[in-house]
Amino acid sequence: MNWINGFEILCYIITVILLIDIIRKKSWDEILLFLSGTLAGFTLELLAVRVTGIYHYSPDFYISIGVAPYQFPFFGGLMWGGLTVCALRLAKRLNFGKIMTALATGWLIVSMDLLLDVAAIRLNGGFWVWDGRPITLDITHHMFMSVIWVNFLGYMFETPAVAYLAQRFLERGKSSVTKKILTAIGIGLAGVAVVGVLSGISLFLNKITDEWFACVAFVLLWVFILIRIVVQIIKEHKGFTFKGEKDRTIILVWTAMYGYCLAALLSLGIFKEVPLYGVFALLLASGTVFLSLISEQK
Numbered sequence: 001m002n003w004i005n006g007f008e009i010l011c012y013i014i015t016v017i018l019l020i021d022i023i024r025k026k027s028w029d030e031i032l033l034f035l036s037g038t039l040a041g042f043t044l045e046l047l048a049v050r051v052t053g054i055y056h057y058s059p060d061f062y063i064s065i066g067v068a069p070y071q072f073p074f075f076g077g078l079m080w081g082g083l084t085v086c087a088l089r090l091a092k093r094l095n096f097g098k099i100m101t102a103l104a105t106g107w108l109i110v111s112m113d114l115l116l117d118v119a120a121i122r123l124n125g126g127f128w129v130w131d132g133r134p135i136t137l138d139i140t141h142h143m144f145m146s147v148i149w150v151n152f153l154g155y156m157f158e159t160p161a162v163a164y165l166a167q168r169f170l171e172r173g174k175s176s177v178t179k180k181i182l183t184a185i186g187i188g189l190a191g192v193a194v195v196g197v198l199s200g201i202s203l204f205l206n207k208i209t210d211e212w213f214a215c216v217a218f219v220l221l222w223v224f225i226l227i228r229i230v231v232q233i234i235k236e237h238k239g240f241t242f243k244g245e246k247d248r249t250i251i252l253v254w255t256a257m258y259g260y261c262l263a264a265l266l267s268l269g270i271f272k273e274v275p276l277y278g279v280f281a282l283l284l285a286s287g288t289v290f291l292s293l294i295s296e297q298k
Contacts, residue, residue, distance in 0.1 A: 003123035004060050007260060011075040014253055015082050021249040024087070029170045033088065033182035034081040034268050036162050036170075039188030041080025042197055044081075044158060045072045054148070057128045073127075080158075086253045088163050090291050093240075094232045100225075102164035103156075106227040110155040111284050112257055117147045119264035137274055139217040145270075145277075149214035150206060153282045154199050156221055161194040162187055244295030258285035 022030045041063075049056055050070045057064070061073035084105065091104035120127040122135065135146045143149065165187040170180065205213035233240075262285060265271055271278030 001059070004058060004127055005062060007120075007127070008061055008063075008073060009074050010256060010260060011079050011082075014256060015075070015078045017251055018082050018085065018253060020077040029166070030085050032170050032180055033162070033166045033183045034085050035181070036081070036166060036188040036191065037084035037159075038077050038081030039185060040158055040162055040191035040195075041074070043188070043192045044078060044154075047192075047196075048068070053131065054248070055128050055130050055206075058126060060124065074113050082253070083257075084159055084162055085157065085212035086250055088166070089247065089250055090254075090288070091163070093291065093294065094229060095160060095236055095239075096228075096232065098164055098167045100228060101167065102160040103221075103225050104229055105163040106156045106159035107229065108288060109159050110222070112150050112254075112261065112288070113152065114144070114157060115258070115261035115281050115284065117151065118145045118270065119261055119268060119292060121146055122171075122268055123264060137270065140213050141210070145274075149211070149218050150199065150202050152217040153202055153214045153221075154195055156218065157198045158191050158195045163290065165190055240294040242294060246293065246295065251289070254292050258288065260287070 012285045019031075019034070019134070046066055049066070049072060057072055059068060059071065061075075063074040064071040066072050066073055087105040087108040088101070090108055091101045094101070094104060096104060101120065130146065130148060133143065133146060133148065136143075137145050139145060141149070144152070166184075169183050169187065175183075202214050202217070262281060265278075265281060271281070
């Protein structure tokens with residue numbers, strides 16, 4: 001089995017485990033959040049591969065939707081929803097307000113993506129290919145190790161938008177099932193609209209700044225959220241414990257995702273070529289797993 005199909009199967013397993021956990025806990029708002037994130041993921045990817053013309057996915061996935069060369073692997077949309085749920089669970093532990101919780105949710109996903117995407121474009125010919133972009137380990141204002149910056153910036157638009165709207169409208173209290181489902185669909189479509197508008201602006205600003213805009217905007221936003229997270233953990237540290245009941249599903253999800261990323265990057269020899277990136281990757285992985293292991297003291 002190659003790296004592409006191995007990751008595909010891993011993601012299906014993770015999705016099933018997460019959904020079983022959500023249903024077991026009767027976390028119906030998380031089901032709706034999963035629906036919102038999945039809808040946004042499928043819609044955005046299928047639109048992006050057709051409209052932007054800047055990348056296309058490998059035909060080697062077991063299950064894809066869409067017509068070649070505009071197909072998108074089916075598990076990818078599910079993982080948008082699943083990771084949104086997992087990241088929001090972690091972000092809520094930090095006791096931020098709704099906006100910062102939403103931003104932290106996006107930060108957790110895009111930080112893992114800083115590892116996954118670097119590996120994904122190199123494994124078995126690439127999970128996807130950035131058309132006309134060379135594969136190098138250079139970090140410039142054009143690309144982060146051959147991944148364009150606007151790709152990462154897009155995650156910082158989509159996930160926080162969905163997470164924020166979910167906190168505002170899905171957690172208000174009792175309402176009919178039909179109304180909640182319609183709300184979840186509306187949140188997913190709103191996330192698509194937000195990404196469409198902000199990504200369009202970003203692409204325009206990229207053109208007139210020689211792609212400096214997306215690079216600077218993402219780095220500043222990522223560092224700002226990182227600082228807020230670290231400060232909040234220090235501030236709230238007395239309220240955290242390792243002795244409480246563990247959320248095993250969240251631990252499994254983040255350990256599996258980072259484990260795959262680290263194994264793939266190691267096999268590609270990237271850590272040997274860029275040791276500082278290896279340190280960066282280990283810090284992100286250990287930090288996220290650490291946050292998964294702690295719980296609030298009752």
